[in-house]
Amino acid sequence: MPDTGESVASLIQNSLPGAPVPPILPPQDGFLFLDKAKFAASFAADVDADAAAFMAASQVPWSVEAVTGVISQPAWRARPSWYIVAGADKMIPPDAQRAMAKRAGSTVTEVAGGSHALYVSQPEAIAAVIEQAAAGASAAAK
Numbered sequence: 001m002p003d004t005g006e007s008v009a010s011l012i013q014n015s016l017p018g019a020p021v022p023p024i025l026p027p028q029d030g031f032l033f034l035d036k037a038k039f040a041a042s043f044a045a046d047v048d049a050d051a052a053a054f055m056a057a058s059q060v061p062w063s064v065e066a067v068t069g070v071i072s073q074p075a076w077r078a079r080p081s082w083y084i085v086a087g088a089d090k091m092i093p094p095d096a097q098r099a100m101a102k103r104a105g106s107t108v109t110e111v112a113g114g115s116h117a118l119y120v121s122q123p124e125a126i127a128a129v130i131e132q133a134a135a136g137a138s139a140a141a142k
Contacts, residue, residue, distance in 0.1 A: 001083065001100040002071045009067045011096070019093040024067075031061035042090045044117040051120060076104040080140050082133040083107070084126065086114040107136065 002011060012022065023038035034043060039056035047055065075081070083101035085094055087110055101108045109132075111118055111125050119126050 001074065001076060001081070001104050001106070003074055003103065004071055004077075007068050007070045010070075011092075012067075016093050016096055019096065020090045022091050027064050028061075030064050032064060032067065033059050033061055043115065044120065045088060045090060045115040046113060046121040047115065047117050052117075055117065055120070074104075076106065080133075080136055081106040082109070082129055082136070084114075084118060084129050085110045086116060086118050087112040088114055089116050091116040107132070 040052035
């Protein structure tokens with residue numbers, strides 16, 4: 001949840017001491033991938049090994065601009081927000097997640113032991129927060 005003037009790259013560069021560095025490979029034709037050999041441990045540690053291997057092999061590249069693009073106006077400044085802290089995330093340290101969620105005033109749900117791929121490993125937890133957010137956003141709009 002970057003704030004005004006921040007980017008994913010700036011958050012990685014200014015991460016907490018000792019935080020893991022995401023295994024992002026050097027750009028290829030303006031696109032990025034995660035290192036397949038480090039994918040499961042860093043991104044999908046709580047996902048079945050076969051599924052994590054498939055995810056690593058079938059990554060969709062993302063643009064360098066997705067990492068370096070600077071936020072001009074975060075939506076959470078004007079709207080309610082919800083955040084799921086993945087308790088064992090190796091891509092975004094859980095303490096960094098908690099700090100970003102706190103500054104955004106988010107409604108927070110913590111999933112213990114969860115990796116960055118919670119939507120695969122614990123879809124019920126994700127669905128529950130989506131339902132909570134939809135109900136909360138609907139109530140706020142009235």
